[in-house]
């Protein structure tokens with residue numbers, strides 16, 4: 550019963566394989582060329598099964614993926630399945646099978662095999678960072694003749710102009726001048742309520758680059774603010790996009806496997822909204838690979854990203870238009886991708 554996924558995987562293994570000791574079966578690894586390594590010819594890929602659980606390990610390129618009954622099929626595991634020759638339909642069927650098996654496994658049993666935890670070290674913000682909240686308190690203590698520093702006025706104006714909710718999101722300022730930080734708004738990057746990095750956006754067009762950042766690889770912005778009972782999560786490219794509709798951001802148009810995994814762990818429909826510049830294409834391709842929904846909202850022809858649309862049309866309209874324009878069929882996503890990016 551619980552070993553149905555294990556059975557399907559074993560059927561996909563190459564005919565040329567060796568069963569060794571300790572439950573490992575070895576064969577030529579199927580992952581390496583997908584990870585910029587030369588193909589394996591020495592049987593360095595191995596699979597171990599145990600009561601329905603499956604672990605794959607490649608001793609050539611180092612790729613690892615595993616599945617435990619009761620858990621979802623991770624992105625890495627789904628990729629492995631397709632490299633083993635499973636077609637889209639089979640992968641989809643196994644994803645549903647994993648959901649079905651979840652009902653049969655007691656939560657206590659699952660706790661014995663914890664999910665691989667993603668950890669980030671706490672990291673301080675730039676020197677002498679002061680939050681907007683602290684500035685508000687400070688200004689309230691001053692007399693009417695106090696001249697509010699120009700950079701504070703500019704920063705508040707900038708965030709206001711981008712229609713971000715000050716109550717919900719924190720911003721910082723510093724007078725530290727390295728990297729022009731004193732002319733940037735600092736957005737703290739939280740992970741499990743701890744600051745693990747930041748990005749600093751310049752509010753003056755002549756300050757380049759637009760963003761100065763320091764954060765861990767694979768970081769997904771705004772995971773902390775996702776509500777536990779939400780039916781979907783919107784995946785955007787930049788933090789201002791994410792803040793304007795309470796979605797998550799990838800900090801660009803590339804998505805690493807670990808980022809996919811973190812977003813999948815939210816266990817809800819994932820809706821990707823790519824930017825309409827050319828780099829957005831890459832994100833669409835990865836979304837198809839991850840089995841995510843992609844939305845091509847009506848405003849995409851005239852607005853460059855979600856934040857731009859929210860500034861013009863408001864949050865509610867933008868969210869509704871994202872939901873209305875979502876596509877799950879790979880074919881339709883491909884068609885709309887062509888239409889959006891080939892006309893630019």
Ligand SMILES: [Zn+2]
Nearest residue numbers: 580581607610
């Ligand atoms: Zn490999």
